[in-house]
Amino acid sequence: MKRIKEIVDFIRILYKQPDGFIPLHAPVFNGNEKKYLEECIDTTFVSSVGRFVDRFEEEIADYTGATKAVVCVNGTNALHLALLLAGVKRDDEVITQPLTFISTANSILYCSAYPIFLDVDNANLGLSPESLSNFLKTKTEQKSAGCFNKLTNRRIAACVPMHTFGHPCRIDEIVDICRKHQIKVVEDAAESMGSYYKGKHTGTFGEIGVLSFNGNKILTTGGGGMMLFKDSELARHAKHLTTQAKVAHPWEFVHDEMGYNYRMPNINAALGLAQLEQLDNFLQIKRRIAESYATFFSNIDVKFVRESKESKSNYWLNSVIFENREYRDSFLKYCNENKVMTRPAWELMHRLPMYTGNQCENLSNAEWIADRLVNIPSSVIY
Numbered sequence: 010m011k012r013i014k015e016i017v018d019f020i021r022i023l024y025k026q027p028d029g030f031i032p033l034h035a036p037v038f039n040g041n042e043k044k045y046l047e048e049c050i051d052t053t054f055v056s057s058v059g060r061f062v063d064r065f066e067e068e069i070a071d072y073t074g075a076t077k078a079v080v081c082v083n084g085t086n087a088l089h090l091a092l093l094l095a096g097v098k099r100d101d102e103v104i105t106q107p108l109t110f111i112s113t114a115n116s117i118l119y120c121s122a123y124p125i126f127l128d129v130d131n132a133n134l135g136l137s138p139e140s141l142s143n144f145l146k147t148k149t150e151q152k153s154a155g156c157f158n159k160l161t162n163r164r165i166a167a168c169v170p171m172h173t174f175g176h177p178c179r180i181d182e183i184v185d186i187c188r189k190h191q192i193k194v195v196e197d198a199a200e201s202m203g204s205y206y207k208g209k210h211t212g213t214f215g216e217i218g219v220l221s222f223n224g225n226k227i228l229t230t231g232g233g234g235m236m237l238f239k240d241s242e243l244a245r246h247a248k249h250l251t252t253q254a255k256v257a258h259p260w261e262f263v264h265d266e267m268g269y270n271y272r273m274p275n276i277n278a279a280l281g282l283a284q285l286e287q288l289d290n291f292l293q294i295k296r297r298i299a300e301s302y303a304t305f306f307s308n309i310d311v312k313f314v315r316e317s318k319e320s321k322s323n324y325w326l327n328s329v330i331f332e333n334r335e336y337r338d339s340f341l342k343y344c345n346e347n348k349v350m351t352r353p354a355w356e357l358m359h360r361l362p363m364y365t366g367n368q369c370e371n372l373s374n375a376e377w378i379a380d381r382l383v384n385i386p387s388s389v390i391y
C-alpha cells in the first residue's frame with residue numbers, strides 16, 4: 010500500500026495536480042483549432058467539401074511518408090475498408106492479436122471473416138513474429154489461391170498487427186513472413202501516430218496502414234481515421250469507396266459499385282490540421298513525461314514499458330506492469346478512488362462472447378500482460 014501511494018503521489022507531482030482529477034489522456038487545443046473551425050463556419054464548408062480535407066490528407070501523407078492518405082469518419086471504419094481493399098472476403102480468415110482494442114477484431118467480423126488470435130511479444134506488446142511464423146509453418150499450407158488454414162480449410166487473407174499504446178511491434182519481420190505466405194498486412198497504427206520502427210513511420214510497412222483521431226488519441230479530429238497507402242491506385246479506389254462510389258459528374262448521381270459514406274467532414278479535418286501542426290511539440294512533451302516515469306519506476310518493483318532499441322515510440326499511453334494481478338488490482342482501486350485515472354489493458358479478444366469460438370494458439374504472453382498491465386496518466390502537459 011505504501012508503494013501504491015508513492016506512485017500516485019509521484020503522478021500528482023508530475024501533473025502538478027495536488028488533489029484534483031487527473032485524466033488518462035485529455036486532448037490539448039493550443040494551436041489554430043479555433044481559427045480553422047471559424048473558417049469552416051464562415052465559408053459554410055463544414056461538410057464533405059472543403060480545403061481542409063485535402064490538406065489534412067496531404068500533410069499526413071507527408072508526415073508519415075505514405076504515398077497517399079485517405080480520411081475516414083473514424084479508425085474503425087478505416088480498418089473495415091482497409092481489410093476490404095486488401096481483398097478480405099466472406100469466410101476468409103484474418104490473423105490478429107488478442108491484446109487490442111475491440112475495433113481490430115470487429116473490423117474483421119464486419120467483412121464476415123474470422124479472426125485467428127496469435128500471441129504478442131512481451132517487450133513491445135504487439136504481434137509476435139515467432140508465433141506468426143510458427144503458426145504459418147505448422148498449421149497452414151500454400152495453394153495457388155493463397156495460404157490456407159489446414160484446420161478449417163479457409164483462406165488466410167490478411168494479418169492485422171497492432172502497435173500497442175504507441176510502441177511499434179517488429180513490423181518488418183511480420184511483413185516479410187506474410188509476404189512469403191501471400192498474406193496482406195493491414196497495420197493497425199491507430200495508437201501510433203508519430204511512432205517509428207527502424208526510422209520508418211508506423212502504418213507505412215504493410216499494404217495499408219490505419220490511424221485513428223478519436224478524442225483520446227495523440228491527435229484528435231473529434232472523431233476520425235485515416236488510411237495510409239504505398240499504392241496510389243489502391244488509394245484512389247479507397248477514396249472512391251469512402252464517397253459512396255459516386256462517379257464524378259457535374260450534376261448526375263451515378264454510382265459504379267457498392268460504396269460507403271465513410272468520408273471525414275471538413276470541420277473534423279480542420280481540427281486535425283491544427284492538431285498536426287502541434288504534433289512534434291506533443292511528441293517532445295510525451296517523451297519527457299515518459300522519461301520522468303522511467304526514472305521513477307527504475308527504483309521500484311513495478312516495470313515501466315519502454316520503447317525498443319529499434320523503435321521510437323510516441324508514448325501515447327504510458328504503461329506499467331505489476332508483479333501480479335492482486336497488486337495490479339489494488340493499484341487500480343486506489344488510483345480510481347483517489348481521482349487519478351488509471352485503466353487495465355483491454356479484456357483479451359478471445360475472452361469476449363463474440364470471439365470465444367475463434368481459433369487461438371498459445372496466448373501465454375497476452376494473458377500474462379492482461380493480468381498485470383495498467384495505463385497511467387499520459388496527457389500532454391502545458
Ligand SMILES: *Cc1c(COP(=O)(O)O)cnc(C)c1O
Pocket residue numbers: 083084085086088109110112113171197199200221222223233234
Ligand atoms: C482507437 C483505436 C482504433 C480506432 O478507433 P476509432 O475510435 O474508431 O477511431 C482501432 N484500433 C485500435 C487499437 C485503437 O486503439
